[in-house]
Amino acid sequence: xxxxxxxxxxxRRLWDAVVASIGDGSGGTEALALIGRAxxxxxxxxxxxxxxxxxxxxxxxxxxxxxxxDRIQRLQVSLGEGPSYEAYRTRRPVLVPxxxxxxxxxxxxxxxxxxxxxxxxxxxxPLQRGAIAIGALDLYRRDPGWLSSEEVTVAxxxxxxxxxxxxxxxxxxxxxxxxxxxxxxxAQVHQATGMLISGLGVSAEQALARLRAHAFSVGxxxxxxxxxxxxxxxxxxxxxL
Amino acid sequence: xxxxxxxxxRREADLVGAFVQLADTLVDDYDVPEVLHQLATHCVNLLxxxxxxxxxxxxxxxxxxxxxxxxxxxxxxxxxxxxxxxxCVDSFRTxxxxxxxxLSTARGRWxxxxxxxxxxxxxxxxxxxxxxxxxxxxxxxxxxxxxxALSSDDVKVARALADIATIGILQERMIRHGEVxxxxxxxxxxxxxxxxxxxxxxxxxxxxxxxxxxxxLRRFARARHTGLSDIAHRLASGELPPASVLRPGRGExx
Numbered sequence: 417x418x419x420x421x422x423x424x425x426x427x428r429r430l431w432d433a434v435v436a437s438i439g440d441g442s443g444g445t446e447a448l449a450l451i452g453r454a455x456x457x458x459x460x461x462x463x464x465x466x467x468x469x470x471x472x473x474x475x476x477x478x479x480x481x482x483x484x485x486d487r488i489q490r491l492q493v494s495l496g497e498g499p500s501y502e503a504y505r506t507r508r509p510v511l512v513p514x515x516x517x518x519x520x521x522x523x524x525x526x527x528x529x530x531x532x533x534x535x536x537x538x539x540x541x542p543l544q545r546g547a548i549a550i551g552a553l554d555l556y557r558r559d560p561g562w563l564s565s566e567e568v569t570v571a572x573x574x575x576x577x578x579x580x581x582x583x584x585x586x587x588x589x590x591x592x593x594x595x596x597x598x599x600x601x602x603a604q605v606h607q608a609t610g611m612l613i614s615g616l617g618v619s620a621e622q623a624l625a626r627l628r629a630h631a632f633s634v635g636x637x638x639x640x641x642x643x644x645x646x647x648x649x650x651x652x653x654x655x656x657l
Numbered sequence: 658x659x660x661x662x663x664x665x666x667r668r669e670a671d672l673v674g675a676f677v678q679l680a681d682t683l684v685d686d687y688d689v690p691e692v693l694h695q696l697a698t699h700c701v702n703l704l705x706x707x708x709x710x711x712x713x714x715x716x717x718x719x720x721x722x723x724x725x726x727x728x729x730x731x732x733x734x735x736x737x738x739x740x741x742x743x744x745c746v747d748s749f750r751t752x753x754x755x756x757x758x759x760l761s762t763a764r765g766r767w768x769x770x771x772x773x774x775x776x777x778x779x780x781x782x783x784x785x786x787x788x789x790x791x792x793x794x795x796x797x798x799x800x801x802x803x804x805x806a807l808s809s810d811d812v813k814v815a816r817a818l819a820d821i822a823t824i825g826i827l828q829e830r831m832i833r834h835g836e837v838x839x840x841x842x843x844x845x846x847x848x849x850x851x852x853x854x855x856x857x858x859x860x861x862x863x864x865x866x867x868x869x870x871x872x873x874l875r876r877f878a879r880a881r882h883t884g885l886s887d888i889a890h891r892l893a894s895g896e897l898p899p900a901s902v903l904r905p906g907r908g909e910x911x
Contacts, residue, residue: 646730
C-alpha cells in the first residue's frame with residue numbers, strides 16, 4: 417500500500433509548492449489551486465473542488481477546478497446537503513463510486529439535481545484533525561468506479577497536505593512560516609493540542625497552529641514541544657506568543 | 658491486571674459474558690473506539706495478559722493505535738512504535754499471527770522495540786492480524802509480564818476477538834467495496850485523534866494523567882449513554898466545558 421516512487425516525488429513537490437504559496441499574497445487561491453490540480457494529475461478523476469469552513473478568510477478560499485466541480489459545490493452550498501456536508505457532519509469520508517446506484521436517501525434533492533450533470537462518482541474527504549474541522553476536498557469522475565488501494569493512498573496523502581497547510585490561510589494572527597514540515601502523527605501532539613485548548617482558552621485549530629508556530633520559532637520539532645507539555649516540563653503559557 | 662486466565666466453568670461464563678456484551682454493543686449507532694476499548698479490556702481479562710491494544714491501517718502504509726486496555730502514555734508509545742518495527746508490523750505485513758514467548762530472545766529481531774518492551778516489564782508478546790477476506794486492516798497486540806506462549810485455546814479466543822474487532826470497525830454495512838473500508842478506517846482514526854485531544858484537555862483542566870483523563874471521559878460518556886467519540890468531540894470543539902466532565906452533576910446542561 418506504499419506510494420510508488422513517482423507519486424511520492426509528486427507529493428513532496430506538491431507540499432513544497434503549497435508551503436511556498438502560503439502568504440504569497442494570493443489569499444490562498446494559489447495553494448488551493450495547486451492541491452486541486454494535483455488531484456486531477458495524480459488520480460483517475462475529472463475534477464476537484466475545495467471548500468473551507470468557518471475561518472476568518474473562508475469565503476474567499478474556495479476552489480473549483482472545472483464547471484462540473486463548481487456546479488457540485490454550488491448545489492451543495494445552496495441546498496445545504498450532499499456528500500461534502502455528510503462528510504463534514506459524520507467526520508469521515510463519504511465515497512460514492514456509483515452515484516446513479518446510490519439510493520440518495522442521505523441527500524434527496526442533491527441526488528435529483530446532480531443527475532443532470534455528467535457525474536458518475538463523487539468522493540468527499542473531510543479536511544480534519546480530530547475536532548479540528550478545516551473543510552472538505554471533493555473529487556468527481558464522469559464514469560462510475562472506485563479507486564485502487566494505491567490511489568486511495570495518494571488521495572489520503574493529498575488530504576493530509578491540505579489539512580496541514582490550509583489552516584495557515586485562516587490564522588490571521590499568525591504568519592504562515594510555521595508550515596514547514598509534515599509533522600509525524602504522534603498521540604502527544606494531539607494531547608498537547610488539547611492541553612493548549614484548556615490552558616490558553618483557544619480553539620483546537622488555534623491550539624495546534626500555536627504549537628507548530630512555537631516549535632518553528634524555537635527551532636525544534638513539534639513532537640518534542642508536545643512531549644515537553646505532556647510530561648509537564650513546560651506549561652501551556654510558555655507557548656503563548 | 659496480570660494473572661492466569663480464568664479456568665473451567667468460570668472461564669466459559671466469562672467468555673459468554675464478554676461475547677454477549679460485545680454483541681449487545683454492536684447494534685444501532687455504536688461508537689467504534691468505545692467498542693474497541695471494551696474489546697481490549699476483554700482481551701486482558703479473558704486471556705490473562707497484561708495489556709492489549711488495537712492498531713489499524715491508516716491506508717498510507719502505516720499502522721495507528723486506536724484502542725488500548727490502558728491509556729498510559731508510555732504503553733501507547735510502545736504500541737505506536739510498532740508502526741515501524743515489531744510484532745504488529747510483521748503480522749500486518751505477513752498476515753500471520755506473530756508469537757514471541759520470551760522477548761529476551763527477540764533483541765536481534767526488533768532492536769528498537771524489544772528493549773523498550775522489556776524495560777516496561779513485558780516478557781511475551783503476540784500480534785494477531787485483523788482480516789477482512791483478502792485485506793489486512795490492522796492487528797490486535799497482546800503483551801504479557803510473564804514469559805510464555807498463549808495456549809491453543811487462548812489463541813482461538815484471541816482470533817475470535819480479532820474477528821469481532823473487524824466486524825466492529827466495519828459495522829453493519831455491506832462490505833462489498835473498498836470505499837466502505839476507507840470510510841470506516843478513516844472515521845475511526847479521526848475519532849482516535851479527537852479522543853487524544855480530549856484527554857489532553859481534561860488532563861490539563863483537571864490535573865490528571867492521561868489514563869485518568871481517559872477514564873473520566875469514559876465514565877461521563879457511559880453515564881449519558883453517549884459515544885466516547887461524541888463526548889470527546891464536544892469537549893475538544895468547545896461545546897462542552899471540561900468542568901462538566903470533571904465534576905459531573907454540577908449545573909451541566911447536556
